[in-house]
Amino acid sequence: MSTVDQKLTINDRLSPQVLKDGEPAWLTELRQQAWETFLRLPLPSTKEEDWRRFDLRGFRWEDYHLATPPPYTVVSSVQQLPDPIQSQLRPADADQWAGLMVFHGPRRVFSYLSEAARAKGVLMDELTTDQPTDIVWQSHLHALIRPDTSKFVAAHAALMNAGVVVVIPPKLVLEKPLHLFFWLDEPGAALFDHILVIARRDSQVTVVLHYASPENLPSGLHSSGLELYAEPGAAVNILCLEEWSKSLYDFQFLRGRLDQDAYLKWSLANFGARMKRLDVHSQLAGRGASTDMLSLTIADQNQHIEHHTLQEHVKENCKSDLLFKVVLLDRSSSVYRGMIRVHPKAQGTDAYQANRNLLLSSNARADSMPLLEIQANEVRCTHGATISRLDELQLFYLMSRGLPKRLAEKIVVDGFLQPVLDRFPVPIVSDKIRRLWENKISGR
Amino acid sequence: MAQTDALEIRGLRVAVDGKEILKGVDLVVPKGEIHALMGPNGSGKSTLAQTLMGHPRYEVLEGQVLWKGENILELSPDERAKKGLFLAFQYPVEIPGVALGNFLHIAYQARTGQEVPVGRFHRQLVQKLKLLDMDPSFANRNLNEGFSGGEKKRCEILQMAVLEPEMVVMDETDSGLDIDAVRIVANAVNRIFAESQGKMGVLIITHYQRILRYIQPLHRVNVMMDGRVVLSDGPELAERLEEMGYDFLEKRLHEQAGFVKEPSGSD
Numbered sequence: 001m002s003t004v005d006q007k008l009t010i011n012d013r014l015s016p017q018v019l020k021d022g023e024p025a026w027l028t029e030l031r032q033q034a035w036e037t038f039l040r041l042p043l044p045s046t047k048e049e050d051w052r053r054f055d056l057r058g059f060r061w062e063d064y065h066l067a068t069p070p071p072y073t074v075v076s077s078v079q080q081l082p083d084p085i086q087s088q089l090r091p092a093d094a095d096q097w098a099g100l101m102v103f104h105g106p107r108r109v110f111s112y113l114s115e116a117a118r119a120k121g122v123l124m125d126e127l128t129t130d131q132p133t134d135i136v137w138q139s140h141l142h143a144l145i146r147p148d149t150s151k152f153v154a155a156h157a158a159l160m161n162a163g164v165v166v167v168i169p170p171k172l173v174l175e176k177p178l179h180l181f182f183w184l185d186e187p188g189a190a191l192f193d194h195i196l197v198i199a200r201r202d203s204q205v206t207v208v209l210h211y212a213s214p215e216n217l218p219s220g221l222h223s224s225g226l227e228l229y230a231e232p233g234a235a236v237n238i239l240c241l242e243e244w245s246k247s248l249y250d251f252q253f254l255r256g257r258l259d260q261d262a263y264l265k266w267s268l269a270n271f272g273a274r275m276k277r278l279d280v281h282s283q284l285a286g287r288g289a290s291t292d293m294l295s296l297t298i299a300d301q302n303q304h305i306e307h308h309t310l311q312e313h314v315k316e317n318c319k320s321d322l323l324f325k326v327v328l329l330d331r332s333s334s335v336y337r338g339m340i341r342v343h344p345k346a347q348g349t350d351a352y353q354a355n356r357n358l359l360l361s362s363n364a365r366a367d368s369m370p371l372l373e374i375q376a377n378e379v380r381c382t383h384g385a386t387i388s389r390l391d392e393l394q395l396f397y398l399m400s401r402g403l404p405k406r407l408a409e410k411i412v413v414d415g416f417l418q419p420v421l422d423r424f425p426v427p428i429v430s431d432k433i434r435r436l437w438e439n440k441i442s443g444r
Numbered sequence: 445m446a447q448t449d450a451l452e453i454r455g456l457r458v459a460v461d462g463k464e465i466l467k468g469v470d471l472v473v474p475k476g477e478i479h480a481l482m483g484p485n486g487s488g489k490s491t492l493a494q495t496l497m498g499h500p501r502y503e504v505l506e507g508q509v510l511w512k513g514e515n516i517l518e519l520s521p522d523e524r525a526k527k528g529l530f531l532a533f534q535y536p537v538e539i540p541g542v543a544l545g546n547f548l549h550i551a552y553q554a555r556t557g558q559e560v561p562v563g564r565f566h567r568q569l570v571q572k573l574k575l576l577d578m579d580p581s582f583a584n585r586n587l588n589e590g591f592s593g594g595e596k597k598r599c600e601i602l603q604m605a606v607l608e609p610e611m612v613v614m615d616e617t618d619s620g621l622d623i624d625a626v627r628i629v630a631n632a633v634n635r636i637f638a639e640s641q642g643k644m645g646v647l648i649i650t651h652y653q654r655i656l657r658y659i660q661p662l663h664r665v666n667v668m669m670d671g672r673v674v675l676s677d678g679p680e681l682a683e684r685l686e687e688m689g690y691d692f693l694e695k696r697l698h699e700q701a702g703f704v705k706e707p708s709g710s711d
């Protein structure tokens with residue numbers, strides 16, 4: 001049954017070999033193909049335009065192993081989870097969510113789906129061989145994220161060690177959000193989670209992803225994929241809060257495909273990682289679809305955070321509105337690279353893209369590259385990028401009114417980020433996001 | 445002797461980007477008095493104002509600034525503000541995304557160290573906005589962002605009214621104000637001064653007599669030329685200057701052989 005060649009492993013703890021037991025054959029095959037792709041592709045180099053500022057010289061695959069499951073299995077209540085996880089989940093109780101799934105490393109240790117959601121046919125499950133989950137997986141996995149996109153995606157596809165599928169039945173409006181929480185507390189561990197969301201016709205759902213680790217976790221690798229299908233008329237919110245330790249390498253590939261009149265909002269908050277590449281696409285594949293793409297990032301110390309976006313207008317009369325804001329402190333750096341691509345058929349396109357960077361240190365550096373590829377003629381595309389420094393004069397002005405430097409910086413950052421946060425969909429998560437940036441500003 | 449109830453500037457020499465701008469300023473503004481500081485363009489008035497508030501670009505080469513007997517030159521701008529200093533900027537700075545009302549609430553608490561409930565603070569703010577004849581909607585607008593030139597200047601005095609400082613430097617607050625606005629601002633200053641009952645000193649930097657005409661009481665007029673205070677006299681000096689101009693003054697000063705300077709407040 002072993003179809004994966006043993007010698008294809010990097011080390012005996014980072015190999016698809018470890019994962020194949022009990023898996024359906026199609027998945028094992030998919031892993032193997034991806035693994036071959038992985039071995040074939042070189043590590044991205046700064047010679048490639050797309051990776052120009054992503055210096056991977058300090059990165060070695062040998063330093064990582066597949067995250068090991070924690071020494072306990074599934075628990076039946078949040079109160080039985082380890083303290084660090086519990087405190088991350090506060091202040092919300094499980095029943096503030098329509099569903100809650102908690103992963104400790106690769107293992108799902110808690111799962112809750114409200115009676116109401118279950119009764120109405122909501123599916124929230126791990127990757128299993130059970131029907132109907134298996135069929136959903138098999139027909140969608142990696143359809144939007146091709147493993148040969150980069151070595152990190154290939155690794156993700158070959159080594160996927162956690163997976164969640166969510167299916168919202170037609171016309172169902174799920175009022176409370178679904179929450180997926182991932183906790184990584186093992187040094188050197190690699191997490192390759194994959195999330196598949198399918199919102200059937202005219203359904204509505206909000207999914208909250210939360211990635212966290214202890215602040216001092218010395219190393220780790222995260223390469224995740226999210227594939228989302230919004231069928232005609234569906235409305236989906238994906239909110240992702242990432243607060244890894246500042247030692248991790250993080251590669252996040254988020255893809256949404258929207259059918260006619262569907263709506264998708266990305267709300268992303270990025271705090272952690274030593275180096276991070278966030279790759280977000282909204283593909284407007286049906287007429288009249290629309291997407292909002294929001295992101296806020298605060299980086300400090302020597303963090304390097306990259307944002308790569310695609311607003312792909314395939315069909316006519318679609319709308320996309322993107323706002324990515326970045327605050328940089330200390331010696332941190334960021335890249336924004338965003339493409340608006342308008343296909344020949346996509347008449348009546350309305351696309352907007354804005355990347356705003358606020359630098360609070362003269363040693364910080366932001367790069368912004370807006371790109372346009374327009375093949376239709378009746379379109380409205382606007383894009384803009386700004387890089388501003390909290391200049392000496394603004395700071396002096398605010399301090400002259402009695403505000404200490406940190407407080408002056410904080411109110412400027414609040415003023416900069418709050419308008420984005422105001423558009424995020426889940427207040428309880430927004431409160432948390434705001435606390436996180438306040439700590440980052442005042443904690444220096 | 446240091447005066448315990450005054451701002452005292454002694455032999456202040458200041459450079460910007462290596463160029464000496466203030467070449468030995470002597471000036472005393474006691475609490476309970478309103479002084480004017482006049483002088484030609486480029487003579488160093490704003491440099492003095494910014495130095496008093498602690499702008500990091502201004503390098504003090506020599507001299508002292510005593511406030512209530514304490515040398516404040518080592519203090520950061522916010523510490524100076526906490527000690528009661530306030531500068532109304534010649535060019536107020538736009539701060540996007542920060543609402544005026546919120547900002548003043550935070551600043552008031554930071555400056556005074558007292559917590560004030562939002563509701564009560566807002567009621568007080570509305571009163572002060574009225575005093576400056578400003579629409580209440582300004583409280584929700586971003587600090588100085590998109591304000592007209594005159595609105596920015598009014599907003600400086602609004603901030604002064606709210607923050608209740610003890611020593612105020614107004615750097616050309618009157619420039620850019622229309623005729624009515626000059627009167628409104630001057631009256632507001634008079635009122636704040638009167639209400640302080642001798643606990644506040646004011647230094648008004650201006651080129652024009654028109655604001656000084658409204659200021660009650662005006663104790664002294666000081667003239668700065670080429671980085672020094674060269675003359676200090678009663679309020680009628682402002683009128684004479686406006687009539688005769690600085691050229692005249694310069695000639696007269698040269699004629700007075702041996703003339704160096706005449707510190708104010710020492711008579």
Ligand SMILES: Nc1ncnc2c1ncn2[C@@H]1O[C@H](COP(=O)(O)OP(=O)(O)OP(=O)(O)O)[C@@H](O)[C@H]1O
Binds near residue numbers: 460
């Ligand atoms: N960075 C700098 N390098 C060199 N000279 C400077 C610099 N900044 C200011 N100065 C000069 O310092 C002098 C004093 O400027 P300041 O703004 O204090 O004058 P002022 O009396 O306020 O003039 P005004 O009446 O026009 O407002 C000016 O000649 C100005 O050009």
Ligand SMILES: [Mg+2]
Binds near residue numbers: 489490615616
């Ligand atoms: Mg000036």
